[in-house]
Amino acid sequence: MTKDIEAPPPAADASTTAPVHHTPLPVHHIPLPVLMADTGGGEQLITARAPTTRSTTGTVQWWQRHNGRWRQAGWAPARFGAGGLTEGSTRVQGTSTTPTGLYDLPFAFGTTPPPPGTAVPYRRAGADSWWCEDNASASYNRWVAPLPPDCAAGESERLADYPTQYARALVIGFNYHRPVHGRGAGIFLHVNGKGATAGCVSVPAGAMARILSWIRPSAHPHIALDTAYGPTALARY
Template identity: 30%
Template sequence: MIKHVPKGVGVLTVSLLLTGCAAGPTAPPGGAAPAATDPAPPPSVSVSRDVTPQRLPGLGPETSARVPARARQAVVVTGRSRDSSESTVALYERNSAGWKIVANWPAHNALKGWTEEHRLGDLRSPIGVYTLTDAGGLLPNPGTRLPYDQSSAFTLSGTGSRGEPLAGSFDYVVAVNYNREPGTSPLDWTRPLGPSRGGGIWLHVDHKGPTQGCVSIARQHMKALLLALDPALNPVVVMGDAASLAR
């Protein structure tokens, strides 16, 4: 069960936005969620399914060693370069034959790219391997098996770094377990490494521009990812620029 979100969550959400994902003012807590429902997600980008490598593609020995042996599902976020905000997200599942790709989608990461030492406000996404245990969003649970916290505190407005509207970016989110307590709502403010190391790093709906630290994919792909993630498969996210992941 996901833990109860404390009172004052509206203020907490503003702080969370400023430390992780795209910043912008939030609507007052208790604001009504949109009534419209999403259409069924279209098919994923076509990918080859005839290769089952023992090591996740694109990962070098150092990064591969950080993937838990029990993980049988992996979201691999590969940045175009160290300072780029463009990336791809690939979903893999592992069976007795090895890792097999399930889907592959275009994505955005932080405005200034990637870092191995993420700090509050640095506008870079953290490089690393992190577990995925909790989800949430402004909209109702679309059917994910992850614990899901629906809350008006996921309301977002304002514009991003390219002037693009941010509304709807947090309709669906999956918390990346960087500097947070697993088993809590994505809105939980606990920061085990301390507040200076940032937090609020999520996978969320793309707003067609760079984030402050999160990774974003199109709405239909985000919904498809939520439906695919299975706690029984111990999912992880492996994220970073291509050169760093290849080490």
């Protein structure tokens, strides 16, 4: 599978079938950003955490730093890749895995207008808006409009074909600035579809709108994708 689109989950295990609780998260724990080696240097951070690398569900939290202290600004249940999570630097395209690591958020896009208060650059996706995922293309892992001749449609996503998932989305800077062909393309934070993703992180539509209204480019926001334990745990980023 070459596209990062909604995909059915793999065979169930304890880490993928645990129910998501909608009660407020505990506030007495140490804020996750405090445990990180690097938060990207900005004043805003999104953390997307799964219990283990086999998990397809977890939690997204967004954090604001004020006077040197991190405070949680919101949270939502999250979905991850149908193949679980894997170290971003060694990820292979087509594995339906979510790449762990710390990434910037280059811009937002959507098939619908941005929510009120959106300050991050936002592109409207139309009929000719594509995300090139063709490893043979010079436009690999880039928004293109229209699709260039060297980028095969069968190896790419026409964004308007996914009006639910891409109603609103944030581009995650995985493999974006200096793309390594074959590592993966089109990794986004977007609205939930029917199930696990093919590598993206997804949240309910309301949470996606709140995140876009909250983010400020001047705060240099980043996103950390991680697991609670093991070599892909957040503390290493």
